[in-house]
Amino acid sequence: MKKQIITISRQCGSGGHTIGEAVARQLDIPFYDKKLLEIVAKESGFPIDVVEQQGEHVPSNLLYSIATHISYGFDYIGRKNTYSLPDQIYAFQKKLIQELAKSESCVIVGRCADYILRNNAECLHVFIYGKIEDREKRVVSEHKIAGGDAKVHILDRDKKRRQHYEYYTGQKWGAVENYNLCLDSSYYGIDICTKIIADIQNR
Amino acid sequence: MKKQIITISRQCGSGGHTIGEAVARQLDIPFYDKKLLEIVAKESGFPIDVVEQQGEHVPSNLLYSIATHISYGFDYIGRKNTYSLPDQIYAFQKKLIQELAKSESCVIVGRCADYILRNNAECLHVFIYGKIEDREKRVVSEHKIAGGDAKVHILDRDKKRRQHYEYYTGQKWGAVENYNLCLDSSYYGIDICTKIIADIQNR
Numbered sequence: 001m002k003k004q005i006i007t008i009s010r011q012c013g014s015g016g017h018t019i020g021e022a023v024a025r026q027l028d029i030p031f032y033d034k035k036l037l038e039i040v041a042k043e044s045g046f047p048i049d050v051v052e053q054q055g056e057h058v059p060s061n062l063l064y065s066i067a068t069h070i071s072y073g074f075d076y077i078g079r080k081n082t083y084s085l086p087d088q089i090y091a092f093q094k095k096l097i098q099e100l101a102k103s104e105s106c107v108i109v110g111r112c113a114d115y116i117l118r119n120n121a122e123c124l125h126v127f128i129y130g131k132i133e134d135r136e137k138r139v140v141s142e143h144k145i146a147g148g149d150a151k152v153h154i155l156d157r158d159k160k161r162r163q164h165y166e167y168y169t170g171q172k173w174g175a176v177e178n179y180n181l182c183l184d185s186s187y188y189g190i191d192i193c194t195k196i197i198a199d200i201q202n203r
Numbered sequence: 204m205k206k207q208i209i210t211i212s213r214q215c216g217s218g219g220h221t222i223g224e225a226v227a228r229q230l231d232i233p234f235y236d237k238k239l240l241e242i243v244a245k246e247s248g249f250p251i252d253v254v255e256q257q258g259e260h261v262p263s264n265l266l267y268s269i270a271t272h273i274s275y276g277f278d279y280i281g282r283k284n285t286y287s288l289p290d291q292i293y294a295f296q297k298k299l300i301q302e303l304a305k306s307e308s309c310v311i312v313g314r315c316a317d318y319i320l321r322n323n324a325e326c327l328h329v330f331i332y333g334k335i336e337d338r339e340k341r342v343v344s345e346h347k348i349a350g351g352d353a354k355v356h357i358l359d360r361d362k363k364r365r366q367h368y369e370y371y372t373g374q375k376w377g378a379v380e381n382y383n384l385c386l387d388s389s390y391y392g393i394d395i396c397t398k399i400i401a402d403i404q405n406r
Binding site: 124127129174176177179180181182183184187188192195196199200 | 327330332377379380382383384385386387390391395398399402403
């Protein structure tokens with residue numbers, strides 16, 4: 001079977017993570033979401049929760065930048081580092097994603113993977129989105145977030161993902177031209193979205 | 204078989220027309236592109252070339268508006284008409300698209316059909332796009348446009364479609380949230396795009 005690399009970008013609550021996991025299972029290839037963060041944490045020396053939180057942020061202002069330089073003033077091999085924390089984590093993620101794509105078939109969720117691998121002809125880039133009311137329901141049932149807080153949570157996560165993506169890529173998050181396939185999980189549901197991605201890859 | 208209505212919006216040269224035609228053939232349902240314009244021309248009394256040209260334009264300025272009122276100052280049953288020509292054609296198209304969707308399964312290309320039928324749960328709304336270089340090749344080979352003029356032709360058509368869509372719908376042309384499925388015909392090719400749409404409808 002030829003190498004298959006699928007990147008999945010997704011709106012919060014759209015089921016993109018679940019779809020990515022199911023596609024990886026169907027195609028019997030590794031799935032990188034939390035696992036990618038664990039490798040970055042291990043290689044960089046940053047705690048996993050820092051990688052998780054900062055890895056989808058942007059260096060927002062000078063004060064923040066100074067603060068993160070004080071906390072993380074040295075890189076993982078002890079060199080003085082002048083880059084902001086999100087910049088350092090982005091650099092680790094980018095290198096890891098490029099290495100993964102060179103060595104194996106896999107599904108990668110988030111982390112600007114579509115942009116990092118934009119010139120790799122073996123890649124399929126997918127964007128998953130959905131109606132806000134369906135995303136609210138999914139966030140409430142899967143992430144145990146109270147109903148009233150779900151919309152605020154979704155809009156906040158999407159805003160951070162958009163800012164992070166646009167800061168590091170210079171592209172518009174969720175614009176069709178960055179992806180090969182964009183699927184509305186509200187219309188199709190998780191199983192059909194999985195089927196559309198995996199069946200075509202299996203052709 | 205349940206009623207199936209598929210609207211296809213497309214970038215110029217993306218193969219959206221060909222894909223729509225092939226989907227309609229596979230599902231054995233009527234295909235409306237030129238045929239829709241012919242019905243509008245017949246019902247409105249406007250010449251077919253006027254319907255074709257003006258039906259994707261917007262009322263651009265006062266002078267234009269006055270000019271079109273002079274030329275077409277009366278509607279098809281002879282009443283004095285104060286709407287611009289694009290407005291009149293849009294109104295005819297809208298009514299026809301709503302009637303078609305009520306009465307039969309079909310594939311409709313362009314003409315803001317996704318917006319007009321946005322609240323119809325039986326509809327699948329598709330957007331077809333592709334890389335500019337592939338679209339240039341298709342326009343040169345299918346529409347007999349000279350290579351050097353292809354890009355200008357594409358950008359001009361897309362600009363007019365975008366303006367027309369945004370004027371009549373208040374939505375952003377090509378933004379994922381207006382469609383259920385967005386397909387990159389450069390990545391998949393015409394046959395696989397057709398298969399993705401038709402197979403899933405046949406499930």
